Amino acid sequence: MRKGLDALYRLSGGLAAFFIVAIVVVVVVQVGLNLTDKILIATGTGALGLTIPSYAELTGYFLAASTFLALAYTLRGGGHIRVTLAIQFLPPPLRRGIEALALATAAAMTGFAAWHMVLYVHDSFSYGDMSSGMLAVPIWIPQTPLALGLTILTVALVDDLVQVLLGRAPSFEGKDESLLSE
Amino acid sequence: MMSIFLLSGILLALLFLMLGLGLWVAFSLMGLGVAAMMLGTSAPLGTVLATTIWGNSNSWALAALPLFIWMGEILFRSRLSEDMFTGLAPWMERLPGRLLHVNIFGSGIFAAVSGSSAATAATIGKLSIPELKRRGYPERMMIGTLAGSATLGLLIPPSIILIVYGAATEQSIARLFIAGVLPGILLIALFVGYVAIWGLMNGDKLPQADERLPLGEKLRRSRRLIPIVGLIAGVIGSIYAGIASPTDAAAVGVALALLLSWGSGSLTRQTFTEGLMSATMTSCMIAFILAGAAFLTVAMGFTGIPAMLAEWIGGMNLSPYALLAALTVFFVIMGCFLDGISVVVLTTSVIMPMVEKAGIDTMWFGIFVVIVVEMSQITPPVGFNLFVLQSLTGRNILTVARAAFPFFLLMLLALALIVMFPGIVTWLPSKM
Amino acid sequence: QAQSWEMPTPYPDANFHTVNDRAFAADVAKATGGKLEIKIHSAGSLFKHPEIPRAVRSGQVQVGEFLLSILNNDNPVFGADSMPFLATSYADAAKLWKAQKPVVEKLLEKQGMMVLYSVPWPPQGLYTKKPIKSVKDLAGLKFRSYNATLDTFARLAGASPTQVEVPDIPQAFTTGRVEAMITSPSTGVNTKAWDYVSYYTDIRAWLPKNIVVANKRAFDHLPKAEQAAVLKAAAEAQARGWKMSEQETVTQTKALKEHGMHVEKPSPELEAGLKKIGAEMLANWKKKAGASGAELLKAYNQ
Numbered sequence: 001m002r003k004g005l006d007a008l009y010r011l012s013g014g015l016a017a018f019f020i021v022a023i024v025v026v027v028v029v030q031v032g033l034n035l036t037d038k039i040l041i042a043t044g045t046g047a048l049g050l051t052i053p054s055y056a057e058l059t060g061y062f063l064a065a066s067t068f069l070a071l072a073y074t075l076r077g078g079g080h081i082r083v084t085l086a087i088q089f090l091p092p093p094l095r096r097g098i099e100a101l102a103l104a105t106a107a108a109m110t111g112f113a114a115w116h117m118v119l120y121v122h123d124s125f126s127y128g129d130m131s132s133g134m135l136a137v138p139i140w141i142p143q144t145p146l147a148l149g150l151t152i153l154t155v156a157l158v159d160d161l162v163q164v165l166l167g168r169a170p171s172f173e174g175k176d177e178s179l180l181s182e
Numbered sequence: 183m184m185s186i187f188l189l190s191g192i193l194l195a196l197l198f199l200m201l202g203l204g205l206w207v208a209f210s211l212m213g214l215g216v217a218a219m220m221l222g223t224s225a226p227l228g229t230v231l232a233t234t235i236w237g238n239s240n241s242w243a244l245a246a247l248p249l250f251i252w253m254g255e256i257l258f259r260s261r262l263s264e265d266m267f268t269g270l271a272p273w274m275e276r277l278p279g280r281l282l283h284v285n286i287f288g289s290g291i292f293a294a295v296s297g298s299s300a301a302t303a304a305t306i307g308k309l310s311i312p313e314l315k316r317r318g319y320p321e322r323m324m325i326g327t328l329a330g331s332a333t334l335g336l337l338i339p340p341s342i343i344l345i346v347y348g349a350a351t352e353q354s355i356a357r358l359f360i361a362g363v364l365p366g367i368l369l370i371a372l373f374v375g376y377v378a379i380w381g382l383m384n385g386d387k388l389p390q391a392d393e394r395l396p397l398g399e400k401l402r403r404s405r406r407l408i409p410i411v412g413l414i415a416g417v418i419g420s421i422y423a424g425i426a427s428p429t430d431a432a433a434v435g436v437a438l439a440l441l442l443s444w445g446s447g448s449l450t451r452q453t454f455t456e457g458l459m460s461a462t463m464t465s466c467m468i469a470f471i472l473a474g475a476a477f478l479t480v481a482m483g484f485t486g487i488p489a490m491l492a493e494w495i496g497g498m499n500l501s502p503y504a505l506l507a508a509l510t511v512f513f514v515i516m517g518c519f520l521d522g523i524s525v526v527v528l529t530t531s532v533i534m535p536m537v538e539k540a541g542i543d544t545m546w547f548g549i550f551v552v553i554v555v556e557m558s559q560i561t562p563p564v565g566f567n568l569f570v571l572q573s574l575t576g577r578n579i580l581t582v583a584r585a586a587f588p589f590f591l592l593m594l595l596a597l598a599l600i601v602m603f604p605g606i607v608t609w610l611p612s613k614m
Numbered sequence: 615q616a617q618s619w620e621m622p623t624p625y626p627d628a629n630f631h632t633v634n635d636r637a638f639a640a641d642v643a644k645a646t647g648g649k650l651e652i653k654i655h656s657a658g659s660l661f662k663h664p665e666i667p668r669a670v671r672s673g674q675v676q677v678g679e680f681l682l683s684i685l686n687n688d689n690p691v692f693g694a695d696s697m698p699f700l701a702t703s704y705a706d707a708a709k710l711w712k713a714q715k716p717v718v719e720k721l722l723e724k725q726g727m728m729v730l731y732s733v734p735w736p737p738q739g740l741y742t743k744k745p746i747k748s749v750k751d752l753a754g755l756k757f758r759s760y761n762a763t764l765d766t767f768a769r770l771a772g773a774s775p776t777q778v779e780v781p782d783i784p785q786a787f788t789t790g791r792v793e794a795m796i797t798s799p800s801t802g803v804n805t806k807a808w809d810y811v812s813y814y815t816d817i818r819a820w821l822p823k824n825i826v827v828a829n830k831r832a833f834d835h836l837p838k839a840e841q842a843a844v845l846k847a848a849a850e851a852q853a854r855g856w857k858m859s860e861q862e863t864v865t866q867t868k869a870l871k872e873h874g875m876h877v878e879k880p881s882p883e884l885e886a887g888l889k890k891i892g893a894e895m896l897a898n899w900k901k902k903a904g905a906s907g908a909e910l911l912k913a914y915n916q
């Protein structure tokens with residue numbers, strides 16, 4: 001169970017990183033094509049006029065996919081920001097209670113958002129909604145990673161909630177080390 | 183009107199409660215949006231949440247964010263950032279405040295390719311914080327200069343907020359961009375001046391100066407700047423050569439950074455993966471908060487609170503100067519709790535007619551708005567530069583906000599200056 | 615009991631479409647004695663453009679405005695008014711809308727939406743740095759394209775389609791990333807086209823339309839009298855909007871001229887070349903649009 005869950009978080013984190021690489025690749029190829037045309041025109045050969053269709057829309061989809069697939073991985077890596085000013089000086093039992101409350105609240109919100117995102121994707125699918133750019137993409141495809149990412153985040157939050165209730169430290173504790181830590 | 187104040191009060195209390203209990207910022211904003219929708223409208227909450235999350239997360243303009251952050255991570259893991267400081271250090275010896283100015287000039291230069299203040303803070307901060315810390319610069323000034331000058335990303339073209347303002351008020355974005363240049367330089371001058379004066383008065387808090395080097399040695403060390411100058415030239419050059427849009431330029435930056443770090447031998451499988459995963463996390467953190475802020479914006483649009491508060495100001499029939507003062511207070515207060523761009527989006531419909539009626543130039547007002555939005559990036563509890571710097575430094579947002587406060591005041595001074603000398607804004611565009 | 619409808623539109627307050635929407639909202643408020651208030655959220659401040667049709671469909675808002683042809687990929691019938699050189703005058707555009715409307719209504723009804731009114735943008739013209747006397751002059755130019763129709767158009771004209779987002783247009787022209795675009799005189803004036811191009815050729819390529827739709831369920835829930843008031847105000851908004859659009863064409867074309875742009879009528883040679891491209895594109899469109907497309911064209915050509 002533990003191993004399976006950890007693999008799930010790592011896998012979705014890896015996918016998220018893959019989408020950032022994909023943005024770079026798509027844009028660099030497009031810029032390369034622009035540069036080729038520029039050189040061809042300057043040498044009098046005439047442009048190729050090649051473009052990656054809807055590359056701006058595609059990079060937008062990749063960004064959304066990356067953001068949401070990275071949610072759980074970022075949570076466990078201590079990457080999401082919160083204000084711990086008020087709770088850090090509380091006695092440990094009280095602090096653990098508040099930690100559990102925050103996790104439960106976040107899990108409830110993400111669960112709600114994930115559920116409605118699934119419904120939203122289903123809606124796009126059943127109406128056959130398409131993107132409006134040069135490339136006609138069925139819009140449920142780029143929407144699916146959002147539903148997936150929110151669902152995995154819900155799992156990760158419940159996972160940590162269970163850990164805290166069992167009296168263990170949550171996954172992100174002590175991970176917000178930074179450039180100024182000694 | 184009373185019910186609006188009551189609703190606002192409930193929501194504020196809720197925000198502080200959620201943040202105080204250690205709920206993550208993105209969830210606090212989202213939760214606030216949920217509460218506002220439940221109390222203030224009958225629109226279907228879940229569907230609006232899904233629509234907003236999707237609509238605001240798939241954004242071409244935002245795609246530059248992870249790329250710039252990744253570029254910073256690559257440079258951080260190569261020797262390039264160290265080289266940059268070693269090359270610059272001999273030239274900064276005589277300027278009081280010395281290498282602290284790198285944060286200001288670095289942000290100013292980076293602002294010329296990045297339209298966002300969070301991307302500027304994340305990228306420059308990743309490079310400068312470890313170097314400044316290693317050299318023994320005081321933490322507070324380090325964080326403050328960075329938080330303050332990263333906001334230049336919004337004023338110096340290109341700028342996301344000027345695009346939003348230009349589209350909402352049907353103005354030439356090109357002219358708004360040009361109008362932002364001199365005020366941008368003014369802010370840089372104010373920041374540099376402040377750091378220099380601080381440096382003169384607090385010489386003991388700065389690390390020992392290195393010995394004065396002869397010119398030849400200075401130039402020899404400056405050779406280490408060549409790669410980073412090449413990177414900057416490549417990124418800006420790709421835009422002006424007409425082969426890349428400003429967003430494309432971010433990808434060019436990543437490609438060049440990878441190339442440089444490979445050339446210097448610091449690119450390994452491990453540094454590549456570490457840099458990429460770290461960029462993925464930082465970008466996810468910022469984009470998720472932006473999604474939460476976007477939902478809160480839509481919720482505010484449904485409840486109509488910001489627009490009604492702005493209307494209330496309009497109803498006071500103020501003189502132009504009084505109106506500007508009132509709007510500054512309004513934007514600063516709203517900017518503490520909402521993302522600055524959201525405030526602009528939600529209130530232009532109400533505010534622009536007032537501004538036009540008062541005879542205020544709408545292009546000038548755009549720059550005024552940008553500076554106020556810049557200020558909102560460093561006011562707690564909701565300020566994007568504060569979040570980025572908390573993430574980079576591990577210092578909590580109140581500590582970061584305190585360090586940034588002098589720069590908040592300097593921006594307020596810049597506002598006063600452009601009110602007294604509107605030519606700072608309007609002169610350059612009038613030459614077009 | 616008074617109730618309020620939310621109405622998102624992608625366009626800013628000063629735009630004539632938004633001005634017309636506000637007049638529509640005022641008419642509805644007046645006719646219902648304030649019982650139905652329509653709140654307009656301009657400049658995409660509530661929902662972004664692509665999300666607006668879906669927000670109306672799912673009842674997140676009760677009314678919404680969008681560019682009809684953004685649904686072109688859902689069904690080519692929605693993009694009929696953006697077919698180059700099919701309808702190039704206001705009279706033809708009105709005829710085309712009459713033919714398009716029943717098909718559009720049927721398609722939107724399946725998604726629980728009803729058409730309130732539809733208003734065209736001014737006819738689309740050609741913006742370039744150099745004068746364009748024939749289609750040959752377009753050959754090799756980097757041509758701004760943002761959808762499949764324009765992409766095909768650029769290729770048939772021998773130009774290279776280039777993707778440039780709206781805020782980047784001035785800089786893209788200045789740096790040579792783009793050299794020609796087709797858009798309305800309104801957009802030209804708003805982006806101060808004279809800052810970056812010198813020639814405006816009034817080719818009247820097509821008159822794209824905005825459409826204002828209501829959520830059918832929300833409409834059915836209104837009392838009969840209020841339903842009638844909405845429909846009456848919508849009919850008036852439609853008539854008023856078309857007049858405003860014609861006026862906009864005159865004013866904005868004049869503004870382009872006043873700022874020193876060369877505003878030119880297309881040469882007969884250019885016109886003939888463009889018509890030929892238009893005919894070729896229409897043939898392709900017919901294949902994609904199937905039976906409902908054929909029905910539409912038949913009604914239009916009567």
Ligand code: NA
Pocket residue numbers: 292293294295296297298334335336337338339340341
């Ligand atoms: Na900038």
Ligand code: NA
Pocket residue numbers: 517518519520557558559560561562563564565566
């Ligand atoms: Na703030």
